[in-house]
Amino acid sequence: MAIETGGWVTMGEVAERAGVSKITVSRVLRSPDKVKQETRERVRAAIAELGYVPDEAAGGLSSRRSRIVGAVISTLAGSTFASTVDGLGDRLRQNGHQLLLAGTDYSSAREADAVAAMLGRRPDGLVLTSTTHRDDTRRTLEASRIPVVEIWELPVDPIGYAVGFSNRDAGAAMARHLLAAGRRRMAFIGTAGEDDRRGRLRYDGFAEVLEQSGVAEVRATAAASGTQTARGARGLAAVLERWPDTDAVFCSSDTLALGALSEARRRGLTVPEDIAIAGFGDFEFAGEFGLGLTTVRVPGPDIGEVAAQLILDVNAGLEPPSRTVDLGFQVIARATT
Amino acid sequence: MAIETGGWVTMGEVAERAGVSKITVSRVLRSPDKVKQETRERVRAAIAELGYVPDEAAGGLSSRRSRIVGAVISTLAGSTFASTVDGLGDRLRQNGHQLLLAGTDYSSAREADAVAAMLGRRPDGLVLTSTTHRDDTRRTLEASRIPVVEIWELPVDPIGYAVGFSNRDAGAAMARHLLAAGRRRMAFIGTAGEDDRRGRLRYDGFAEVLEQSGVAEVRATAAASGTQTARGARGLAAVLERWPDTDAVFCSSDTLALGALSEARRRGLTVPEDIAIAGFGDFEFAGEFGLGLTTVRVPGPDIGEVAAQLILDVNAGLEPPSRTVDLGFQVIARATT
């Protein structure tokens, strides 16, 4: 932290000060054991005195390893992916990589732009929360030879790899839980458009189990605008208007479920006696000291960590045993069902 | 999307195919109006045919503009900063920049590491959620000549710029709200360690108003481990044990407030009749169709957007009118007070 005449200190300046060549400085940073201890210390001292920070972009250009992983996330708001991004960033950091983030707001056009922008950084890997892409996006990614990990679902034919769980099975599991609790006239509340994809899969699994049970009916609704809680409230209102005898609702997210809870309360209904309400995600507010909401817990942070590790492994030459990693989910029964 | 013999297409290859020199391709990308339309189209065609994606790292190395902005965030989980990061990323994207993200988990040692790692990318700007830093971190940043924006608080002496609001004033405003609602024996529930800093400021403002009112008492407690909701629940329990006549609690976050609500309910207390509960943040679950929680709304997305714009402006040579931007806050009175 010293001389720096305005700009950045370069490796050459460090080398000069330490009385060695650039490459020796490079070795001290990347493979210290190839340098004699005495030299190493001299170089380290020069680095400290000058406050040298190596330029990773230059290094990456030469070594063809950017040490950057890109994450293309629909949105961080709404609790869903935040913990996954935390997990991802954490694991990457531990391995000397950095995380580049882009949001798509559930638009595949924006996903295409984000992917193109990220490819410009020649990332060592790419993580996508969406599992449906524009054709050209998919082709570009396949041609890029960069490890791509799709998360939060297990696509039949992943671009590269996939880490997540089966949304369909999760919906089915919740159906079984509600059946076991004696419910028979059940509705699903989702959101239209956008996040649709995964929600749709949850619904499919849910509906299938109910139909096959032969004893229960399924109803479904989705609200398209407003906050998630507002949609949940309107969703429950719509369900009860059309099917007043509904005795359970499964919401595609905990936030929707909270909206439904507030609507139920507003109507003077008792949960779970009059109606059972279940959510999805096990967000913090759903927990024991929060709403006490029955929900499906998904391994958010683990998904991020496993996705990161997968990328690191592939780049280290270790071909993983499977292209798809199923981290499962868990139905958490609490007070609302 | 075509020939690509395994690696990446370079600008030179595009140039050759279009029958021009590299620099002309570069101009088509960066300043298209300096190139004759006919040439421009030929180059664009070549770019499309070859599926060329310019290497931003190489470009940045040469132009000394990385088009990267770094954000050092304590954590994404917990709703607090997610919307800010969304806003930040959005504004950056619109201006051709990308967002590099690092988490610190509220540790200033990890902040120091993250800052060092980011500086290695020569970012065009840096955004920090923390406003307390290790001395060396601060010095490094000051020496770097990179625009630094501290957010979610208005430090007296910012490193570079600051965008946020006064946590102290926010605490004070909530105190006035509760006083006006007739409450007199109030407690503050915060979290120890970590996030402490901003929570402490909220408490200071809260306590000051109450003391100066001459009619109200203040109590404070903080829980140090467990989930936020669990801390809120334990916080309320601790408060009521020690000061059973407490008639209002102000929690340092909505999540804590939810924990307190659940504890109140568990004890058979009616909110707000027996006890008023207020939170901070106006997370989605606190809203009208959620908990209906009285809280303080802060402009999360705006903070991100304004911080991004500030960095873009400074890099464009526009010195902003002030180093500090106060975006304010708003007390939202709902059903719990």
Place this chain on the structure above:
DNA sequence: CGGCGCTATGTTACCGATAACATAACAGCC
């Protein structure tokens, strides 16, 4: 008609690192 100012394009020299190969010094071995 020579010179000026445009417009359109090209040439050269980097930016700051690393890979790959080269070299020097020295120890160990037959």
Place this chain on the structure above:
DNA sequence: GGCTGTTATGTTATCGGTAACATAGCGCCG
């Protein structure tokens, strides 16, 4: 004592772009 292998360090070329300075062609003006 010469050969080989190992350790420690250096030299050169290159990664893929962009800045800065050329250059060429052309219209226009006095």
